[in-house]
Amino acid sequence: MGRKWTDEDVSFLQKRVGSCSLSAIAKQLKRSEAAVLLKLKKLGLGNTKNATGLLTGSELAEALNVDRKTIHYWVQFHGLEATSRITCYERKFCLIDVNSFWKWAEQNQEKVNFSIIEKHALPPEPEWVDEARKIDTGKTNKAYRRWTTKEIELLLKWRKEGRSLKEIAAELGRSKISVERRYARCKNN
Numbered sequence: 001m002g003r004k005w006t007d008e009d010v011s012f013l014q015k016r017v018g019s020c021s022l023s024a025i026a027k028q029l030k031r032s033e034a035a036v037l038l039k040l041k042k043l044g045l046g047n048t049k050n051a052t053g054l055l056t057g058s059e060l061a062e063a064l065n066v067d068r069k070t071i072h073y074w075v076q077f078h079g080l081e082a083t084s085r086i087t088c089y090e091r092k093f094c095l096i097d098v099n100s101f102w103k104w105a106e107q108n109q110e111k112v113n114f115s116i117i118e119k120h121a122l123p124p125e126p127e128w129v130d131e132a133r134k135i136d137t138g139k140t141n142k143a144y145r146r147w148t149t150k151e152i153e154l155l156l157k158w159r160k161e162g163r164s165l166k167e168i169a170a171e172l173g174r175s176k177i178s179v180e181r182r183y184a185r186c187k188n189n
Helices: 007-016 022-029 033-042 048-052 057-064 068-077 098-107 128-134 149-160 165-172 176-188
Strands: 083-086 092-096
Touching (some): 007 022, 068 092
16 A cells, blocks of 8 residues: 555645646656556546646637647637647647637637537637628638548559659649648658
8 A cells, every 4th residue: 555645645646737737746656657647547637638628729719610730820820819738648638718719719700610610519608600601711621631542542643654643643633732741741651
């Protein structure tokens, strides 16, 4: 049987979860990682991101029907507020408060295609969103499409035959830049 958890230990654990890795917390408490993980679960803090009440960039992307990279782009270059948190095993998450997102979205309506967002996908939804949904932005929803083995084979075959990347892109229904990047990766492997 291990040492008893003191109130100070529990308080320290609650303050550090999400800002330090499990190994760092364990080291500071002079306990095993397994003991710290077990205590986190008993306290209901086993899932760091759920304990915060915030959304990950991926969860927000799913609710908005956009690629998760779009969310990270908004955070990096367009001022969407986000907090970086660490899970137990040092994986970092970009966490976003729903209310902060709605404030940002109201100021950046040209960046968001509200017509593709399901009603009340992100409660509490402000009243202005209904009006924004009615506005046709003309934006298309460009979701990432994985390359199939067949597409890669065709790309390499057609390139060997001397076709241009632009022709291949048109034939595959992909952007020229997507074809260029995939071809470059294939050449480097």
